[in-house]
Structure formats: structure tokens, C-alpha cells
Amino acid sequence: MMSMITQQPSFKDKLQPIVSLVETAKKLVMTVAHPAFVQAVMRLALAVPFWKSGILKWDGFLQLNDTAVTLFTDEFMLHLPGGPYPYPAPVTMAFLSGSAEITFPILLVLGLATRFAATGLLFMTLIVELTVPEGWPIHITWAAMALSLMAWGPGKLSVDHLLTKFYRT
Secondary structure: OOOOOOOOOOHHHHHHHHHHHHHHHHHHHHHHOOHHHHHHHHHHHHHHHHHHHHHOOEEEOOEEOHHHHHHHHHHOEEOOOOOOEEOOOHHHHHHHHHHHHHHHHHHHHHOOOHHHHHHHHHHHHHHHHHHOHHHHHHHHHHHHHHHHHHHHOOOOOOHHHHHHHHHHO
16 A cells, blocks of 8 residues: 655745746836836936926027016025025026026937936026925935936937947947
8 A cells, every 4th residue: 555645835835926926027027117218218207397497488499588587587596595695697597597498308308418418407406406495305306317317328218329339330
């Protein structure tokens, strides 16, 4: 007579379905959050708020609207120690701000001169923070996006990447 010995599944065997599920989830996340896609989304996410602000400052080609000038003349103040202080040369500051808020987002969306554009928007974020200090939760998010683009570049879905490939061959 043969005796049947049944083996109890090991702890490792019991965890195998969970391990398989985690591995599948990891592969799915890595597919969706591919670095090239993440960098492209980050470029777009940083560009949008600046573009929206910039587009409101213009009435036509190189023609600032009165509201933009009034904001920099009467409303916006720099919150520095001993301040707040009015903006120096408010018309010039409105023009530079409006120009940068249009130019840098276009460069970011294209992925052209990305590190330069991200640096410009980081600088603008610092100025915005000095103007609207209570907006720091949003501003720190913009700064983080700009810093990551400055550090890691635009990614493979960019004109910068195509130009780099072209000039290396």
C-alpha cells in the first residue's frame, strides 16, 4: 500500500499570485509613464499657465493691452523686505513679461531650447512668487517642473532630441 504525502505549499508559492500581479502592474505603469512621455507632459503642464497669462496681455502683434500695463503700474507690487515696492519701469516689465509668457511656452511645447525656456520660466516663477507670495503652493509646483526640465532635458519627444541626433550623425 502506497502512502500519499501531500505537500503543503510553501510561503513563496502562496505569494506567487501577488508577486505576479505586482510585476504586471509595474510593467503597465512603466509603459504608461515612459520617461519620454512624462517629459513631454511636464513641458506641456509648465507651458499652459504661462501661455494663458501671456495671451491675456496682448491686443495684437507687439501691442500690449491697457490691462497689462495697468496691472504692472497700479496693482502688482514686489513683496521684498521693507516693501511692498512698485515694479520699476512697469510698461517695460509688462512687455517683457508678456513676451516671455508667449515665447517660453512655445519653446517648451516644441521641446526646442528646452533648458533655456525652463530656466526663463523658473526665473519668472520667482518674480511671480515675489508678486503673489500667497500663491506659493502653485509656484513651487511650477518651480519643480522647471527644475526637472533643466536637469533632465526635454526627452526624446522633442525638437532638441532630433537636433542632437542630427548633429551627432
